[in-house]
Amino acid sequence: MIELLRKRRSIRSYTTDSIEPEMVRTLVEALLRAPTSRNLKPWSFIVVEDRDLLGKLSESKEHGSSFLRRAPLGIVICGDPRVSDVWTEDCSIAAILVQTVAQSLGLGSCWIQIRQRRHDENSTADNYIRDLLGIPEPVQVECIIAIGHPSIAREPVPASELDYHKVKRNRFSDPWQE
Numbered sequence: 001m002i003e004l005l006r007k008r009r010s011i012r013s014y015t016t017d018s019i020e021p022e023m024v025r026t027l028v029e030a031l032l033r034a035p036t037s038r039n040l041k042p043w044s045f046i047v048v049e050d051r052d053l054l055g056k057l058s059e060s061k062e063h064g065s066s067f068l069r070r071a072p073l074g075i076v077i078c079g080d081p082r083v084s085d086v087w088t089e090d091c092s093i094a095a096i097l098v099q100t101v102a103q104s105l106g107l108g109s110c111w112i113q114i115r116q117r118r119h120d121e122n123s124t125a126d127n128y129i130r131d132l133l134g135i136p137e138p139v140q141v142e143c144i145i146a147i148g149h150p151s152i153a154r155e156p157v158p159a160s161e162l163d164y165h166k167v168k169r170n171r172f173s174d175p176w177q178e
């Protein structure tokens with residue numbers, strides 16, 4: 001696991017290859033194995049492989065979603081606030097788990113933030129996707145995870161660049177490392 005994390009980078013460039021159905025099934029299993037507060041499972045997941053829909057989803061935001069157009073797979077992660085007040089945490093855990101499992105399969109992925117983001121000055125990214133995919137109120141979209149076979153390799157972040165100053169010892173004022 002730590003070796004996966006040492007090599008982990010967001011990947012936004014993909015080959016034109018589709019993702020093997022067995023891999024998609026493994027990714028779905030990873031989502032469904034994510035832990036949730038009180039085991040309430042407030043999430044739902046929309047697996048999108050339709051090229052036309054991926055193109056439209058890539059226009060969810062003005063910045064930071066366009067690369068989804070060239071991804072063979074997008075997983076839209078939704079949460080239901082009626083089911084749990086901590087649905088954002090539950091959705092985020094499922095998202096990072098599926099990204100990590102994707103990496104373990106040799107795939108590349110990147111998170112696209114939707115919650116709290118705008119589509120344009122008139123509508124939110126959430127409402128744009130709601131209309132596109134028929135998501136009922138009050139279910140919300142947390143994010144989309146773009147996944148594909150990487151067409152680039154990104155350098156791992158060296159251990160020497162980790163933000164150890166953000167780690168404290170016992171009290172906030174005291175650094176963990178001198």
Ligand SMILES: Cc1cc2nc3c(=O)[nH]c(=O)nc-3n(C[C@H](O)[C@H](O)[C@H](O)COP(=O)(O)O)c2cc1C
Pocket residue numbers: 008009010011012063064065110111112113114
């Ligand atoms: C909560 C969250 C939201 C993010 N939203 C976006 C996004 O909308 N578009 C994007 O291209 N990358 C997005 N990213 C990816 C980050 O930009 C990326 O993780 C960060 O720059 C560090 O790079 P690395 O993942 O390669 O280490 C998001 C990541 C997280 C954790």
